[in-house]
Amino acid sequence: MAQVVPNDERFFGKFKLISSDNFDAFLKEIKIGFMQRKVANMTSPDLQLIKEDDGWTTIKVNTPIKTITNRFKLGEFFDETRVDGKVCKSKVDFEPPNKFIQMQWDDGLEIKYVREFVENKINVTSTCNGVECFRVYERVE
Secondary structure, three states: OOOOOOOOHHHOEEEEEEEEEOHHHHHHHOOOOHHHHHHHHHOOOEEEEEEOOOOOEEEEEEOOOOEEEEEEOOOOEEEEEOOOOOEEEEEEEEEOOOEEEEEEEEOOEEEEEEEEEEOOEEEEEEEEOOEEEEEEEEEOO
8 A cells, every 4th residue: 555645844844964973883884984984974964855746755865075866655665876876775654643764775784764753853763783873953944
């Protein structure tokens, strides 16, 4: 059964990273190289989530170095391009009342991202092999 994107504006808009905890350890666990980790740790990405009229959702990750755009439908597998350029299989599901749960598979790794929308923020918990990263984004638009 196809999932429907929630018709709730709190899930969409532009958000700016305001805090990050254990990000480097998480990147290392998902096999991001030393130099790419250093660059990632020095940037402060913006997220933009867009609800498309055709049932698709677009997520843009903007950094000073590049912008990555991925489109997906809830509950369906898609090829996701990560900021490091790697393409992985992913699937995003909605967990009421306020969470998007993303599973990503890459070279035998299973990576989980939980995006919880609370007031004007997104709390993102990223987990791989027991290594957890917590990042907070605040709405800017």
